[in-house]
Amino acid sequence: MRVTAAVLNSYDTPFEIEELDIEEPRAGEVRIKIIATGICHTDGLAQHADLPFPTPGVLGHEGAGIVEKIGTGVTSVAVGDAVVIGWPWCGTCEHCLSGNPRYCDQLGPLLAGGGRGDGTSSLARDGKPIHSHFFGQSSFSTYAIASESSLVKAPEGVAIEKLGPLACGISTGAGAIFNALKPTLGSTLVIYGAGAVGLSAIMAAKNTGATTIIAVDLHDSRLALAKKYGATHTINVHSSNPVAEVIKICGRHADYALECTGNIKVVRQAIDSVGMLGTVCLIGGAPAGAEFTADHLSTLWGKRIIGMLGGESTSKKLIRGLLELNAQGRFPYDELLVEFPLSQINEALAASYSGSVLKPVIRMPHE
Ligand SMILES: [Zn+2]
Ligand SMILES: [Zn+2]
Incomplete structure (x- = not known):
């Protein structure tokens, strides 16, 4: 045919x-x-x-x-x-x-x-x-x-x-929330990247007990959509240091972070956004061979860094x-x-x- x-x-x-x-x-x-x-x-x-x-x-x-x-x-x-x-x-x-x-x-x-x-x-x-x-x-x-x-x-x-x-794409963002992070009632969550995958994650997070949902992106137009679909707070990386801003909003480190961009600098920001017993989930696609680093001591504090495919x-x-x-x-x-x-x-x-x-x-x- x-x-x-x-x-x-x-x-x-x-x-x-x-x-x-x-x-x-x-x-x-x-x-x-x-x-x-x-x-x-x-x-x-x-x-x-x-x-x-x-x-x-x-x-x-x-x-x-x-x-x-x-x-x-x-x-x-x-x-x-x-x-x-x-x-x-x-x-x-x-x-x-x-x-x-x-x-x-x-x-x-x-x-x-x-x-x-x-x-x-x-x-x-x-x-x-x-x-x-x-x-x-x-x-x-x-x-x-x-x-x-x-x-x-x-x-x-x-x-x-x-x-x-x-x-x-849509299932990957939503699945990261429902199947990997599973935010508990009253928890804090930051999502790096408010494209289609990140916005799907935000829509999913709105269906969980997370009460602080922070979206981080470069574009104000996407942050406006993040708010529309369930983000309680937004951070434009052009105007602020996202990790410091996350800590300010949560009053401490976040419980969960989701990295949707595949940008190695952002991967580090996501890892640094969570503290003791925090969980970071990586779903963004970086170019082949890309490597990331994490602070060793604060990772020992029960921090979990997990990768996930397809939701x-x-x-x-x-x-x-x-x-x-x-x-x-x-x-x-x-x-x-x-x-x-x-x-x-x-x-x-x-x-x-x-x-x-x-x-x-x-x-x-x-x-
Ligand atoms: Zn895909
Ligand atoms: Zn098989």
């Missing part, structure tokens, strides 16, 4: 819209008509080789659409079902078997190996394979092939074009829970989305980097 896709032909170049061929779904696989796909900074990292996905290939890892064809043995979804494509997992390693598929032993190859786990690709150009299965999907394409096990069936009546970002839990559990909160008006992540046509994918990514758009979503060209 022919597809239209945004191809990354080599690192540090713009995506190019091309016609490719996609395979029929194999056993255990599903072919999905992509309606829309979010753009996450991880796509930008891969474009610049900071996450080494081989080229030429197709990126995109926040796809949502309609099941168009199923392979043999597929039972949990049927043709016509609306689905979000969650993260892939092998299902047989120790971590998958113990209920932690985000930390599947095969995660690296499944996310960024350039094909299926067995090394084959589902996409070809002029008869020659090009790399597929970025995060098990490569959804910058009108159709994608994914494993049945990564799919999350959407509830009836939800707008499919708004679902894709729940596959990664932990399973894609099914997270996405279903967030959709339920969204339906109740308690998690309005969809207000952050801005649609672009596939032909403007480079402009969409640039808008996300400049901060003019919080969460770009690429709408696929189907008749």
